[in-house]
Amino acid sequence: APGTARPSPSPKPPAEPASAAADPSRRQALLRAPPLLALTVTPLFPALARAEGSAVPDLKFATTPSGLQVADVKVGSASSPSPTDGQVVSVDYVMSTTGARYGSKIYSTVDAGAPYRWTLGDGSTIPGLEEAVRGMKPGGVRRAIIPAKLAYQAATADAREECVSGKGLGPVPPASEAVGEFQRFKNIYCNPDRVYQPDLVMDVKLYGKR
DSSP states (O other): OTTOOOOOOOOOOOOOGGGGGGOHHHHHHHHTSHHHHTSSHHHHOGGGOOSTTOOOOOOOOEEOTTSOEEEEEEOOOTTSOOOOTTOEEEEEEEEEESSOSSOSEEEEHHHHTOOEEEETTSSSBOHHHHHHHHTOOTTOEEEEEEOGGGTGGGSOHHHHHHHHTTOSSBOOOOTTTOHHHHHHHHHHHSOTTOSOOOOEEEEEEEEOOO
16 A cells, blocks of 8 residues: 555575585586585595695596596506406595585595495496596596486486495495495485485595506
């Protein structure tokens, strides 16, 4: 009615972190945020370590046609060939996520003292990790930012169901030995109620034949 004041619109609540998936510019900002880049390079691979708390090298990411982003922290031995399909490969990795509210690290084989091994191209491992490793040399350390389509979202419905029980595409934190880490992983990457899967961040060290 004339003369009646209209109520002011209620302020919108702050966006939840999950909304980053719908906003590419914000998502990219999250990927490049200092806490992400400072995650693991110094403390997790002692052979590369600077003094604790020192600056992390400025990582230069390249994006492959599939959407995988990779940056080499250390280039491996030039005299050794990169792994090829059918070859058993062994890596240490630190798994992190861009979509967690209470810290980003999920699991580390370095902490567990148990490298991850598989036969390259055998279908047992997420495509993003396989692609990242194919371009590495033994002894190299690489950070890979793996989009959902190259991570656990690439799994079939049956494989996603297996993910809940600690099976399906690897790598998966061992449910029996790393209970908290597996639960954290499962809540983020095996959760059917989650609207989207955030990018996976993996710091990977490739070993030669062991």
